[in-house]
Amino acid sequence: MRISSSQYFNMNVASMSDQQSTLASMYQQISSGKRILTASDDPLGAAQAVQLTMRSGALTQYSSNQTTALSSLQQEDSTLGDVSNVLQSIQSKLVQAGDGSLTDADRISVANAIQGYRDQLFGLANTTDSGGNYIFSGLKGGTQPFSDDPSGVGTTYSGDLGQRTVQISEGRSIAVGDTGVSIFGSVSPTESDPVSSAASNKGTGTISAVSVSDASDPKNASTYTIQFAMDATTGTMGYTVAAQPADASLPTTPTAYTGKTDITLGGQKVTIDGTPSDGDSFTVQPAASGNNDIFATLDNLVNALKQPTGSPAAQATLTNALTTAGTKIGNTFNNVLSAQTVVGGREQEVQSAQTAMQTSQTQTASDIANLTSLDLVSAISSYELTQNSLQAAQMAFSQIQKMSLFDYLSS
Incomplete structure (x- = not known):
């Protein structure tokens, strides 16, 4: 088989062009430190790299x-801590208000202190x-949740009952907020039932807090x-x-009242x-119903403390008001502590998810690096070898070009 001079030249030029192209590609890889620059470099590896990159982004x-x-969650936890501190201060003032030696002026002073705590709680x-979101x-972050009721007792809630959530991992979302109603307007059904006396009462009768036996x-x-x-x-x-x-176990006829009396109400009693x-x-009344x-409770307490107690009936009214407020404030305090415990649990879950996420991110980054990164030592060695081969081919080709009859005769 004969190879013409033009074929020979074309074959050598094409070979050297391929080597130059290879060198250029290898140079780009060495410069970038990446083994895969285009999908054609490694189609399968490129597809895997895309998947890993998408996972890294997620x-x-x-x-x-x-x-x-x-x-x-940390802000809510801190706020709930402040709320519990305020409620503890209110409970201390409530104990002080029950001191029978206080004058009307003293009780007004206590009422003003509780009013200050009420405003702080608000x-x-x-x-x-x-x-700037409440x-x-x-879910109505831009709406102020609480405003004072026009009646002067309690508040009006303008938020909604939705709970904001954030997705912290694939398939796992966590609540990052609680509604104002669940914190400041709810209690657990297991809390003490509050007692109250009718506003129209004229006697000196008082009712104790509920004592639960069952x-x-x-x-x-x-x-x-x-x-x-x-x-x-x-x-x-x-009475x-x-x-x-209806409770069928209750007497159907009046029971004579002769003085201090315990009255059984299901699995509980009052005196x-x-x-x-x-x-x-x-x-x-059941605690949960x-x-x-809590704001209405405090407003009623402040009003009760500001009333004169010049008669036994007025003193009894104050005693009953203090009993009612004490139970309701205690129930709210326990509810806030329970909410704070739940929030703390969510914080721990997020922190655990962060630890796991850092591990996943590190592993994914390592997988991408192993798949796309270049072994510089091996790549530089291959580059120099290819470069030497190209130079040798170029030198050989230049020498072969001189091996013609005309060159021989001219020499």
Whole structure:
């Protein structure tokens, strides 16, 4: 087989062009430190690199979400801590208010202190985050959750009942906020049932806080009304107890009242003391179904403390108000502590997710590097070898070009 001079030249030029192209590609790889610059360098490796890069991007976003979630939870945790501190201060003032040696002026001073704590609590309930969003307004972050009720007692909640969540990992979202109602207007069903006396009471009867003997008794979920009435025939004071829903175990006829008396209400009891008047009544209501607005409780407490106690009936009214407020404030305090515990658990979960995410990010980055990074020592050696081969080919080709009859005759 004969090869013409033009074929020979073309073959050598093409070979040297391929080597130059290879050198250029190798130089780019060495300069960038990457083994795969285009999909044609390694189609399978390039596809795997794309998948790993997408995963790395998702992990980066999850990491950012975790940071945001943890920041929100830490702010809520701190705020709830401040709320519990304020409630503890209010409880201390409540104990002080029960001191029988206080004058009306002293109680007004206590009322003003509690009013100050109430205002501080109101400010905490309307706390905003760094972005100006209210942390206790549910999904309506731009709406102030609490405003004072026009009646002067309690507040109006303008947020919603939605709970903000953030996705912290694939398939896992976590709540990063709680509604104002769940913090400042709710209590656990297992908390003490609050007692209250009717505003129209005229006697000196007082009711104690609820004492629970059997927390599992379903009758505890009933609302009980203790009604006092004078028997017109005998002239003796008696009381009846009604329940809603009805409690068949209750007496159907009035029970004579002769003084301090324990009254059993399902799996709990209260003690009535003093001298109730005809028509006076007291109520025991399940904790979770009553008015649990802590601001209304404090407003009523402040108003009660500002009333003169110049008569035994007025003193009894104050005692009953303090008992009611003490139970409701205690229930709210326990509710805040429970919420803080839940928030702390969420913080721990996010922190655990961060640790796991850092491991995943490190592994993914390592996988991408192993797949795309270049072994510089091997690459430089190959580059120099290819370069030497090209130079040798060029020198040989230049020498072969001189091996013609004309060159031989001219020499």
